[in-house]
Amino acid sequence: MSIKLYGFPISNYYNMVKAILIEKGMDFEEVLVKPNQDSDYLSKSPMGKVPALETDHGFLTETGVMMDYLDSLGEGPSFYPEDPYEKAKVQEIIRYLELYVELPARRLYGDVFFGKPASDELKAEVKPQLEKGFAALSKIAKYEPYIAGSQISYADFYFRFSFNLATLVCRRALDWNAQGEFEGAKNLMKLMDERASIQKVLADQKA
Secondary structure: OOOEEEEOOOOHHHHHHHHHHHHHOOOOEEEEOOOOOOHHHHOOOOOOOOOEEEEOOEEEEOHHHHHHHHHHOOOOOOOOOOOHHHHHHHHHHHHHHHHHHHHHHHOOHHHHHOOOOOOHHHHHHHHHHHHHHHHHHHHHOOOOOEOOEOOOOHHHHHHHHHHHHHHHHHHHHHOOOOHHHOHHHHHHHHHHOOOHHHHHHHHHHHO
C-alpha cells in the first residue's frame, strides 16, 4: 500500500498522524504543504486543512478518521483497547481534547504564534472555556500512567500534541500555568517524550 501524508511539521494534527505511522512501522511519504484554498489541494482536502492522507483508494481528511483507518488496516500495533467500552472511553477522551481543550485554545493561536494580539474581551471569553474543558477532562483522565489507564492509546498521542499547545497558550496569552495544576499530565508528557516516534516528530519539527 502506498501512503502519502500531506501537511507540515508545525501542525499538531499532522504530527499526531505521523507519530502513529512511525509507531506502526508503516512506510509513508511526506508531502509538505500548508493549509490553503488552491483548487488542486481542495481536490484532496475539501476544507483546505492539513493533514490529508492519500491512500491507494483516494484521500482522507480529519485526524480521527485517519487514525481509525490506519488502525483498521491491522498493520503494526493497535492503540485501541479490545474491550468495546474501554475503546469508547479512549474515543471519549479524544473528543474532550479536541472540542473542549484544543479548540478553545486555538482561538488564541494568533496571539501566541502569529503576532496578532488578542483583545482582552477574547481572552476573557476563552479562559473560562478552557477552565471548564480542563476540569471536564480531569474527570475522565486516569493518568495510570497513560491518560486512559495502564496501556498507551491513541488518546495519548492526541494528548501529546494538543494538551501542550493549549497549556502553552494559557501561559503566554493568559499568564496562567495550567499544566502546573495537573501532575498526572506533566508526568504523561514526559513519558510520551521518551518514545522514539515522538522524538523523531519533534526533531523534524525543530529542523
